[in-house]
Amino acid sequence: MTERRLAWAERAGSAVLEATGWSPDELAELAPLDAAALARRFSVVPAEVLRSSPAAVTPMAGAFRLDGPALVFQPRFPFADGTDYAFLSWPDGLPGFIARAARELAATTAVAGIRPSTAELPLNALRVYVAFSAPMSEGASAHVRLLDAAGAQLEDAFVPMEPELWSPDRSRLTLLLDPGRIKRGLVPHEEAGYPLEAGGAVRLVVDAAARDSAGAPLAAPAERGYAVGPPERRRLDPRSWKLSGPRPGSREPLRLRADRPLDHALALRCIAVVDALGRPVAGRAELAEGDRDWSLAPAEPWGAEAYRLVVAPELEDLAGNSVTRVFDRDLGLPGDDPLPAEPVVLPLPPG
Amino acid sequence: MSTVVTERYGLKVGTPALTSAGALAFGPAGILFVADYAAATVFAIDVADDAVPSHAPVDVADVDARIGSLLGVGRDQVKIRGLAVHPESRAVYLSVTRGHGDAAVPVIVRLAGGEPSEVALEDVPFDSVTIDDAPADDDERQDGWQSSAPEAGTEERVYNGVTLHIARVPLRHSTITDLAWIDGTLLVAGASNEEFVSTLRCIPFPFGDAVRSTGLEIFHVSHGKWETHSPIRSFIPFDSDSSVLASYTCTPVVHFPLAELAPGARATGRTVAELGSMNQPLDMISYRSGGAEYLLVSNSRHPLLRIPAESIAGQEALMEPDDGLPGVPREELPHQGVSLMANLGPDRVLFLQREDEGWALRSHDAASL
Numbered sequence: 001m002t003e004r005r006l007a008w009a010e011r012a013g014s015a016v017l018e019a020t021g022w023s024p025d026e027l028a029e030l031a032p033l034d035a036a037a038l039a040r041r042f043s044v045v046p047a048e049v050l051r052s053s054p055a056a057v058t059p060m061a062g063a064f065r066l067d068g069p070a071l072v073f074q075p076r077f078p079f080a081d082g083t084d085y086a087f088l089s090w091p092d093g094l095p096g097f098i099a100r101a102a103r104e105l106a107a108t109t110a111v112a113g114i115r116p117s118t119a120e121l122p123l124n125a126l127r128v129y130v131a132f133s134a135p136m137s138e139g140a141s142a143h144v145r146l147l148d149a150a151g152a153q154l155e156d157a158f159v160p161m162e163p164e165l166w167s168p169d170r171s172r173l174t175l176l177l178d179p180g181r182i183k184r185g186l187v188p189h190e191e192a193g194y195p196l197e198a199g200g201a202v203r204l205v206v207d208a209a210a211r212d213s214a215g216a217p218l219a220a221p222a223e224r225g226y227a228v229g230p231p232e233r234r235r236l237d238p239r240s241w242k243l244s245g246p247r248p249g250s251r252e253p254l255r256l257r258a259d260r261p262l263d264h265a266l267a268l269r270c271i272a273v274v275d276a277l278g279r280p281v282a283g284r285a286e287l288a289e290g291d292r293d294w295s296l297a298p299a300e301p302w303g304a305e306a307y308r309l310v311v312a313p314e315l316e317d318l319a320g321n322s323v324t325r326v327f328d329r330d331l332g333l334p335g336d337d338p339l340p341a342e343p344v345v346l347p348l349p350p351g
Numbered sequence: 352m353s354t355v356v357t358e359r360y361g362l363k364v365g366t367p368a369l370t371s372a373g374a375l376a377f378g379p380a381g382i383l384f385v386a387d388y389a390a391a392t393v394f395a396i397d398v399a400d401d402a403v404p405s406h407a408p409v410d411v412a413d414v415d416a417r418i419g420s421l422l423g424v425g426r427d428q429v430k431i432r433g434l435a436v437h438p439e440s441r442a443v444y445l446s447v448t449r450g451h452g453d454a455a456v457p458v459i460v461r462l463a464g465g466e467p468s469e470v471a472l473e474d475v476p477f478d479s480v481t482i483d484d485a486p487a488d489d490d491e492r493q494d495g496w497q498s499s500a501p502e503a504g505t506e507e508r509v510y511n512g513v514t515l516h517i518a519r520v521p522l523r524h525s526t527i528t529d530l531a532w533i534d535g536t537l538l539v540a541g542a543s544n545e546e547f548v549s550t551l552r553c554i555p556f557p558f559g560d561a562v563r564s565t566g567l568e569i570f571h572v573s574h575g576k577w578e579t580h581s582p583i584r585s586f587i588p589f590d591s592d593s594s595v596l597a598s599y600t601c602t603p604v605v606h607f608p609l610a611e612l613a614p615g616a617r618a619t620g621r622t623v624a625e626l627g628s629m630n631q632p633l634d635m636i637s638y639r640s641g642g643a644e645y646l647l648v649s650n651s652r653h654p655l656l657r658i659p660a661e662s663i664a665g666q667e668a669l670m671e672p673d674d675g676l677p678g679v680p681r682e683e684l685p686h687q688g689v690s691l692m693a694n695l696g697p698d699r700v701l702f703l704q705r706e707d708e709g710w711a712l713r714s715h716d717a718a719s720l
Contacts, residue, residue: 048425049416053709056416060423061469076469077449077456080424137452138430159600160631160651163373163388163432163526165544174544176600213452265545314546 006087006098008079009072017044017073017098019087030066038064040090044073047084047097060085109134109212111222112171114204115264116318117289120229123198126320126327128158128175129264130206135170135213138163143210144175149201157196170213172265196228232260232319235326235336238311238344246273246302247351253286253295254302254348256309261291263316270315272296273348276305291318302351311344359397361557362476367394369472372446372457375433376530376537378556383435383444384537385459386527390481393530393539395556397476402440402463409443409701409714411465416709418460421467422449426709434691434703441696443712444470462712480558482527482541532556533588533595534609540583540597551583551597553612585635589646590660596623598632598648604679606663623663624679626653636692638700640717647700647720649690654683655702657720684720686713 004021019042022030033041043059050057061076079085082102086095113131130144141164146157158175165174177196196202203225208218242257254273264287273281273296283298313324320327324339360382371389378384378395385394411417415426422429433446443462448455459470529540539552586597588609595607597620605620612618626632631651637644637660644660662679688705695701699714 044423045420046423046425049420053413053416053426056413056420058417058420058467061421062423075423077422077424077458078454080428080450080454083424085423135452138448138455139451156652161526161542162631162633163371165526165542166389167544168389172544178600211452215452215454263545316546 004087004089004096006096008098008100009070011072011074014074015079015100016075017079017085017087018067018070019073019096020070022069022071027066027069030071033066035063035065038066038071042071042073042090043088044075045086045088046080047086047095050086050088050095103215105214105216107208107217107219109136109216110219111206114206114222114224116226116261116291117224117264118261118291118318119227121196121202121226122229122232122317122319123196124231124233124319124327125177125196126316126318127177127263128204129172130175130204131172132210132212132218133171136166136173137211137213137215138166138170140164140173140210141175143207144173145205145207147203147205148197151203154196154202174265198228198230200228202226202228232317232321233326233328235321235339236260236262236315236317236323238309238315238323238346241346243309243346243348245349245351246298246307248304249301250351251298251301252351253283253297254307255293255295258292258294261318262287262294263318264291266315267291267294270312272310272312273298274308274310275303276307278308280310281307307348309346309348311346313339313341313343359476360395360478361559362395362397362478364474364476366473367396367475367477367479369394369457371448371455372459373432373527374530375435375444375446375459376532377435377438377444378532378537381437381439382556383437383459384530384532385446386433386530386539387457387479388527391527391541392479392481393527393537393554394477394479395558396459396472398437398444398459398461398470399475400437400440400442400461402442404439405441405463406696407464408699409462409465409695409712411462411712412706413709414445414462414467414703414712417465418445418447418467419449421460421469422447422458424449431691431703431710434693434701436693436695436701443693443695443701478558480554482539482552528583529585531586531588531595534592538586538595538612540586542582551586551612551618584632587635587637587646589637590644590664596635596637596646596663598626598635600631604632604635604646604648604658604663624658624681626650626656626681633690634692636694636700638694638717638720639697640720645720647684647692649692649702655686655689656681657684686715 004019007018009016009018042064045057045060063074065072079100081100084097084099086097088095110133112133115129146154148154159178203223205223206221208221210218237259240259244255246254267287268285271294275281281298283296285296287294316322323344324341326336329336369387371387372385373388374386376384381400383396383398415429419426419429428450430448431445435444445460447458447460449458460467461470526542527539528542531538537554537556581599583597584600586595589596594609597605603622604624606623607618607620630653633649633651635648637646646658648656658679658681689702691703693701695714698717700717701714704711704713
């Protein structure tokens, strides 16, 4: 018997496995076999499965065909980089092995921002966003930790979410602080208290081991520290915000200062400026560091007309209190009854 | 591509373009509902499984390694996300992500006699529905850009005599956490990556040409005092499909009469149990044994819990917390590492269980639990 050789080849842009080194007799025997018959004689499996759980070996989905002197295996799913494969032929079942090279992965993705960007988190903070400079792989939440002042990890501070909560382009991860422990009156809070401790300090740490969508680790870890302040349990009140008016003829950003830090993602899409006809003003909205100062840089110069600020009722603060609703509502407090889910419309002062 | 409308449920022959595959549920006549959680879309696929029914138990060690072997990767590249049993053939269907990041591929795997095979999704009868107010992939508002109106995605409203073209704020259902087929309606629970809300969608099936899946707001009351508005993790039909039991992130179990779950409504459920802290419910099923109905809840931290149905019907909405865990009586079952669950015919339940380095599928006689 001639020695069997395994090699990678490219066919129609995808990798195939070629087995060569067949004797003329073997080739003559294989030539009349169709794909189904070849699949009874040969199989390809991940070597790891063969080595660690041989009873679980299932032939890899794909098709064999004879192409000249080579038996070609075209996999249904692409061969994975950095994976060893075994080629099995029956009846002897002896494996031959071949490795797919691991790709060199440059660590180029970084943490682009951690929100909230406040110095202080309310005790009942609800939500944290980690923005990355490029799309990520799922599983990143395992690499985000909350540490206390002594550097000890706060266990179970975040709700395990399956699937994880990503932005559609998978570049921003949302983490929820355990709401069971935020809700007053629910048992978990009674038992375990808040994830955070009033008067304390915490650090949110993103480990470099989080993988980007190419599988590379982050270029560097990232972190942000917070003091822990008192809980926030009031509805947001846009009527108390400080508003600057647009200056006609200028493109100066319109600015507002909210009554407290706002949820970053919601602030960017729940606050808008409309013109005298009620049409939204196009431009770029930003929520500055500190999460209280919102601005809109208009695409076109401001006119002399009367503009209005429109705040959607879904806007929330850092503790999940919205314009209409207190996050954890005490049914015994009529003042906390939800308001109608209407936008708040405020006239803007002259610039 | 030509499309053919089939007789069944308005499905059209084609290739469903799944971007992800999460929760699974079987609907009428073996139609498989697949939650494409990344695209906030539900696919209905006729898997045409007319295999001779198997009544054998299911006992498959290393099911993740088996699926990895089929898909050409090690078990660390296999993530099992959904589990359902075909009502007729009793074949096991699993939704799987193969690989990570850019290389991730959703696959539906059918398991019969312990052998996995890929469910082919080329030229199959299917339909899909996208959850109404999910954001477009190219929603520029993500980076703070606000466009002028009127245009798509805005609505005209009159407020204090002034007409406003208000951008409709999309609820960002970037995930679908569970699906259930109840009494002719598909119920879909989602979680948003921004608003912390609970919206349940009732979607009629067949989907039809102009599906408007209206959500309903779901609240639950604990201790007779606190009203909560949090995402549903998992839910099941209960009490002969007359009601729904839902489990939440902070682990209450809540009872809703099905009749209250009308589109556009605001439903307040009755919290019947608190399953404890530092815990996430993973899945729920109900089963019958000895003439009684039981609920099983698998958990991230806590053991598998069993609750008798009759105690739920009689449970008052939870009032002040007492010592320990309030609510209906529950007992801990000894099965370790249970995550996803399904009914395997009327007399067996099926668990996806963590064992050593991997996952196993184990069926159990209902009478033995």
